[in-house]
Amino acid sequence: MSSAAIAQSFVSFGDNALVSAYLEGDELAFEALVGRYQDKLVNYINTLIHDYDLAVDLAQEAFIRVYRNADRYEGKYQFSTWVYRIATNLAIDEIRRRERKGRFFLYNVMAVFQKEDKEFPLPDTRECPERSLGRSERLAKLQSAIDSLPEKYRLPFILKEAQDLSYDETSKVLKISLGTVKSRIHRAKMLLREKLSGIAL
Amino acid sequence: MNCNKVEKLLLEDASVGGRAPIREHLADCSPCRTLYQQLSDIEDLSVSLGGGKGAPQGFSTQIFARTVARPPSRHRTAPAALALLFVAGAANLWTYLAGDEASPAAEASQAVQQEPELPRPAGLRWEDFQDRRFEPRPSPFVEVELHSPSQGSYVLQVPSRIQVQRGHSAQGADVTRVSY
Known part of the structure; x- marks a missing residue:
């Protein structure tokens, strides 16, 4: 039975109930948790590091940490908060490792060029020819703009808008106050608006 | 409003x-x-950014496999590579200083070349395990990460296996050859 099928059979169980069942020895409950969050985590990490294979590897590492430390899980937070926090820390470690080694994302290099372009804006009031951009191209431009955001704005924005976490959950994942999360996401949106001002999404 | x-x-x-x-x-x-x-x-x-390919087939199976046995990470191989370099360097130095055939350097260099003796179950020959599918594929290089507060970090690729050979030149001088 696949993880997705197992997750489906446990659909009426809450995350905390599955963690409890796993702690009592039910490995299928753990697999159901994996099935419930595996796609979200892989996509989330991939959005941050742009390396699918490594994103899969890090998502598995996140679940391994859950597997080994489930007894330390405190039910006062949602399970999703916990697993997203682990995944975020792993992704940040990877980003820092790349920065230490002087390796940059291609996206970031492109973002630098975009910044340079912005210093010499050409006024053009004609209807933007990119109005008819395909969805994938628009997504790529948005992704590039998001990648050029400072990390403190990028992470809460992705968690809230791309992963559909609430403001409250985002603040718990990142361990920052609710007010700070809100102001950072607002700032991220304003920056994105500026970066994409010449591009019709 | x-x-x-x-x-x-x-x-x-x-x-x-x-x-x-x-x-x-x-x-x-x-x-x-x-x-x-x-x-x-x-x-x-x-x-839409939150969507994507998702997890591949066999994702959870791999998690369970990884919880049972984890391969050594690159970071764990770095000290081993440094140890190899140290042994090779020590062997060289000793050879130049002493030049004795029976010196510890010769033993050290042999140790570098020698394959590790692996335990095997009684009653079976080592040849019984020579199934290619289970042979490890050693990487010819390992990465060693060096940190410097002023210069940043560098990643060096160093040979994972180094051979030290001692001998004599045609003129009779001691010669040490390091190869990988």
Whole structure:
């Protein structure tokens, strides 16, 4: 039975109930948790590091940490908060490792060029020819703009808008106050608006 | 409702633009309408960023496999590579200083070359395990990460296996050859 099928059979169980069942020895409950969050985590990490294979590897590492430390899980937070926090820390470690080694994302290099372009804006009031951009191209431009955001704005924005976490959950994942999360996401949106001002999404 | 209030609400969640009081303001205010359109586009597209290929087939099986046995990470091989370099360097130095055939350097160099003796179950020959599928594929290089507070970090690729050979030149001088 696949993880997705197992997750489906446990659909009426809450995350905390599955963690409890796993702690009592039910490995299928753990697999159901994996099935419930595996796609979200892989996509989330991939959005941050742009390396699918490594994103899969890090998502598995996140679940391994859950597997080994489930007894330390405190039910006062949602399970999703916990697993997203682990995944975020792993992704940040990877980003820092790349920065230490002087390796940059291609996206970031492109973002630098975009910044340079912005210093010499050409006024053009004609209807933007990119109005008819395909969805994938628009997504790529948005992704590039998001990648050029400072990390403190990028992470809460992705968690809230791309992963559909609430403001409250985002603040718990990142361990920052609710007010700070809100102001950072607002700032991220304003920056994105500026970066994409010449591009019709 | 004034523009500042509308902007604050739209930045929190652009979908509020559909609510009556805000919709009325947007109908009469071009800048706020533009802001609403841009933020709606950003939020709609961002939802798609959360999608993607998802996890591959066998994802959970691999997790269980990894919880049972974890291969050594690159970071764990770095000290081993440094140890190899140290042994090779020590062997060299000793050879130049002593030049004795029976020196510890010769033993050290042999140790570098010698394959590790692996335990095997009684009654079976080592040849029984020479199934190619289970042979490890040693990497010819390992990465060693060097940190310097002033110069940043560097990653060196060093040979994972180093051979030290001692001998004599045609003129009779001691010669040590390091190869990998």
